Amino acid sequence: MMFDFHTHANYADGKNSATEMIEAAIAKGLNVYGFAEHHPRHPDFRYRDDLPGEVRGLATWPDYIAEIDSLKKKYEGRIEILKGSEFDWLSLDYIDEWKKWRAETDWDYVIGSVHFLGKWGFDYLGDWEVGRQNFQSIEEIYAVYYRSITEMVESASDLFEIVGHFDLIKKFVKDVPPNATELALSALDVIAQTDLVMEINSAGWQKDCAEQYPSVDILRAAHERKIPITLNSDSHSTDRIAENFETSKELAKSVGYDEVVVFHQGGKRELIKI
Numbered sequence: 001m002m003f004d005f006h007t008h009a010n011y012a013d014g015k016n017s018a019t020e021m022i023e024a025a026i027a028k029g030l031n032v033y034g035f036a037e038h039h040p041r042h043p044d045f046r047y048r049d050d051l052p053g054e055v056r057g058l059a060t061w062p063d064y065i066a067e068i069d070s071l072k073k074k075y076e077g078r079i080e081i082l083k084g085s086e087f088d089w090l091s092l093d094y095i096d097e098w099k100k101w102r103a104e105t106d107w108d109y110v111i112g113s114v115h116f117l118g119k120w121g122f123d124y125l126g127d128w129e130v131g132r133q134n135f136q137s138i139e140e141i142y143a144v145y146y147r148s149i150t151e152m153v154e155s156a157s158d159l160f161e162i163v164g165h166f167d168l169i170k171k172f173v174k175d176v177p178p179n180a181t182e183l184a185l186s187a188l189d190v191i192a193q194t195d196l197v198m199e200i201n202s203a204g205w206q207k208d209c210a211e212q213y214p215s216v217d218i219l220r221a222a223h224e225r226k227i228p229i230t231l232n233s234d235s236h237s238t239d240r241i242a243e244n245f246e247t248s249k250e251l252a253k254s255v256g257y258d259e260v261v262v263f264h265q266g267g268k269r270e271l272i273k274i
């Protein structure tokens, strides 16, 4: 069984069309393929190089939903297509938007991710060094990040299914704090009290951190807490679909996992052996 639930087509920041992504997924032998387009981000939250007045993905959002519905039908019998989205957790002040987005579309699943701390889009290289100066230490940044993850999980665990790239905060960090895993544990504790699934996200291999999200130590701690996992690529182009999944599986097995969650249409979940 091959699958990938965290992928982006060209409605917001991906390179390829939805059809190109699906054709590539079929060529790679995937059985289940999920689109997780970024929901249009609230206009108050901007990366340095966003165009003035631009809200990423806003113009194409209705097209996205309609196209995935039509692709589901078109490819029926060849590949199971899932309609998902990656929601940006900004702060508790914006939870009503999450409730509205969740309710107005029949998602097969939603990924919940933190990309912003306050107004700082920390996962964009052009913003990283500048924003970092506003904190006393890298430990403080990690602590603030995991507080945001904790807030998302405690406030909205009924509004999403997958925790996106759990330790994304390390993306550009060269001086990873020695207590990086420890700083993440309380967020893992709250995830363990929910039905949320954590992803092994292979996109980190291509970034400065040069490893998957999350780290192997965090993955081990997740396994100790019986947090279910799935495998995702966060692909923004056809060549990255289901990338490094064999490595991700080996990593999962090395800390004790012997099964992963596969999502299906209508929100159904299946556990498969790895």
Ligand SMILES: [Zn+2]
Pocket (backbone or CB within 6 Å): 086, 113, 115, 164, 165
């Ligand atoms: Zn993301």
Ligand SMILES: [Zn+2]
Pocket (backbone or CB within 6 Å): 006, 008, 086, 234
């Ligand atoms: Zn993503």
